[in-house]
Amino acid sequence: MEYAISTQNLTKRFGNFTAVRNINIQVKPGEIYGFLGPNGAGKTTLIKMLCGLLEPTSGNAQVLGMDLSQETEAIKNRIGYMSQKYSLYEDLTVMENLEFYSGVYGIPLKTKKEKLRQMVKMADLCGRENDLTYGLSSGFRQRLALGCAIISNPSIIFLDEPTSGVSPTSRRMFFEIIHSLAEEGITVIVTTHFMDEAERCNKIMFISGGNLIAADTPANLKNNVLEGTLVQLSLDHAMEQISRIEQLPYIKECNIHGAFLHVILKNESYIDKLEKITRGHAKIITPSLEDVFLALSKQKKAGDSFEQN
């Protein structure tokens, strides 16, 4: 099997509103593939279609070599899904939640005990098996929800904003688990708003307004998306100068970035001019993923060439 997931013009309309439009992506087995994009971009809708929970309006996909429109039930048996509002029972204990999901997935008794033990360990919940889920902090709950989603040994897991609302330490821990799952050959689809997490994906797709804007490795996106020279500009009254800087003919873009401005010049020969006119200090920098996504979001707005429908 060349691809764990392959889509052809996958589209979802709600009434006459198009939430996901003509998406074509290929995900390799064992890859960690990030879906990035603003709220309402269509990430959850796309995931729900790939999980067989929402029927596409048009287009199709193959998941684990199976046809999404024909073999929906077989696909469901081979995947795990952790939804944005993940489905733990708060009035059950840690172990009872895992027991419940192992029942849902029909985990054979022989292997169940060992499987439950593994999941408790992965979630770092050893010794807390009998605690009520209600009292767990969000990091533990997320790892427990992940445990419930992978208890059936899925070949693909879909994680919809798994780390929103948890501490940086828990986020890091969660991504370490994701990486070890991928090393075992599990394909991971994950949505995130965090650039450090995007950076740790093998490939990322940027989606906005239902359209695929870019899909590539983090390194390729950083090297290829920005056309021109990115400089970090330090100057006084940065905010007040933005609109004036944006108007300069040799400027492609200007964004506030903490205490600095990140400015994309048509090429590096304009650095002196920029420093003179702003009385600032400019330094060439390597773009971060955040620079890339700001640029992509703006390209989309400026162009807005995507047809509605």
Ligand SMILES: Nc1ncnc2c1ncn2[C@@H]1O[C@H](COP(=O)(O)OP(=O)(O)O)[C@@H](O)[C@H]1O
């Ligand atoms: N069941 C639905 N009926 C109508 N519109 C929907 C439905 N589900 C999602 N949408 C709309 O589709 C768009 C994409 O939503 P969603 O996939 O949840 O985006 P994301 O997960 O990227 O935030 C949004 O504008 C949302 O309001």
Ligand SMILES: [Mg+2]
């Ligand atoms: Mg969503």
